[in-house]
Amino acid sequence: MNDVLKLMSNHRSIRKYEAKEVSNESIENIITAAQWASTSSNIQAYSIIKVKDRVRKEQLAELCGKQQHVVDCPVFLVFCGDLNRINISSKMENVEPHLDTVEPFIVASVDTALIAQNVMLAAESIGLGGVYIGGIRNNSNEVSELLKLPDYVYPIFGMCLGYPDNEKVPEQKPRLPLKAIVHEEAYENEHQENNISEYNQVMKHYYETRSSSTRSETWSEYVSKIYQAPKRQHLRGFLESKRFGFK
Ligand SMILES: Cc1cc2nc3c(=O)[nH]c(=O)nc-3n(C[C@H](O)[C@H](O)[C@H](O)COP(=O)(O)O)c2cc1C
Numbered sequence: 063m064n065d066v067l068k069l070m071s072n073h074r075s076i077r078k079y080e081a082k083e084v085s086n087e088s089i090e091n092i093i094t095a096a097q098w099a100s101t102s103s104n105i106q107a108y109s110i111i112k113v114k115d116r117v118r119k120e121q122l123a124e125l126c127g128k129q130q131h132v133v134d135c136p137v138f139l140v141f142c143g144d145l146n147r148i149n150i151s152s153k154m155e156n157v158e159p160h161l162d163t164v165e166p167f168i169v170a171s172v173d174t175a176l177i178a179q180n181v182m183l184a185a186e187s188i189g190l191g192g193v194y195i196g197g198i199r200n201n202s203n204e205v206s207e208l209l210k211l212p213d214y215v216y217p218i219f220g221m222c223l224g225y226p227d228n229e230k231v232p233e234q235k236p237r238l239p240l241k242a243i244v245h246e247e248a249y250e251n252e253h254q255e256n257n258i259s260e261y262n263q264v265m266k267h268y269y270e271t272r273s274s275s276t277r278s279e280t281w282s283e284y285v286s287k288i289y290q291a292p293k294r295q296h297l298r299g300f301l302e303s304k305r306f307g308f309k
Contacts, residue, residue, distance in 0.1 A: 069187055074234045076191025077131040079224030084136045088188060089223075096180035099173075105148060107170035108177055111140040111209050118208070125204050126197030126220065135222035140198060140205070141178045143170030145214040145306075161214060162307025174218050185223050191231075195220035202300040213305045233272050236264045258282050 063071065089112060101107070113119055114137055122140075123132035132138055145161050152159035160166075178194070185192055198205055198220040205217050241250075242257035262280035269277050298308070 075193035078227040078230035092184040099176040102169045108174040109144040113138040125201040135224040139221045191226035192223040
């Protein structure tokens with residue numbers, strides 16, 4: 063394996079950090095490199111709000127479902143899908159943009175995910191660790207107000223970054239077998255149940271033996287609970303209030 067593959071294969075979410083500042087220069091270097099992510103039609107439909115202020119992190123942590131690592135991390139980045147610049151550019155060019163269809167919403171979400179994962183890898187390459195925070199979508203209106211997000215901008219996820227507390231680095235969480243996610247020539251649905259059963263055993267063992275928060279649960283038991291009830295049903299209304307649409 064080369065160094066890039068090794069780095070990628072060593073990922074784990076980091077939620078405990080050393081009490082050590084992450085310099086603005088480091089953040090700038092990481093994001094400048096991450097900006098080279100491919101982007102749909104070069105529209106670069108994202109913005110990143112960098113938060114270091116403790117009070118603001120506390121407010122965000124509360125809004126994210128009381129996640130302590132949002133307070134403890136030296137830097138919290140909020141990744142937003144952003145069509146605001148497309149709207150402004152269109153106005154500059156006297157064009158009426160159609161930004162209320164599903165397509166630009168997907169484009170902004172995908173562009174944002176691509177730069178974010180580049181940020182995560184770049185951060186890990188300089189010895190930082192981090193964790194994504196989907197909890198930022200728990201209270202979208204309040205987050206949007208706190209961060210002064212204009213129309214056409216919506217928070218997709220946050221990312222805690224900091225130097226890992228080496229005493230508390232977690233074991234890696236096993237992934238699905240490759241055959242479950244890579245299909246030869248066409249989707250191989252007939253094998254999925256077996257693939258899941260195989261992975262269930264791996265995950266059960268991982269949950270039972272990891273160094274913290276042990277429990278006895280399979281992957282299918284775990285994931286089936288996630289969508290047992292509808293989630294974050296305010297999102298459609300929030301997105302529409304930000305001028306996104308699903309036409
Ligand atoms: C979009 C996204 C949102 C996430 N939201 C949270 C979150 O709110 N809180 C948290 O502790 N972890 C969150 N995670 C981390 C995942 O739980 C974690 O990546 C997953 O369990 C795999 O573990 P690993 O990253 O250690 O390999 C999120 C991950 C992603 C990609």
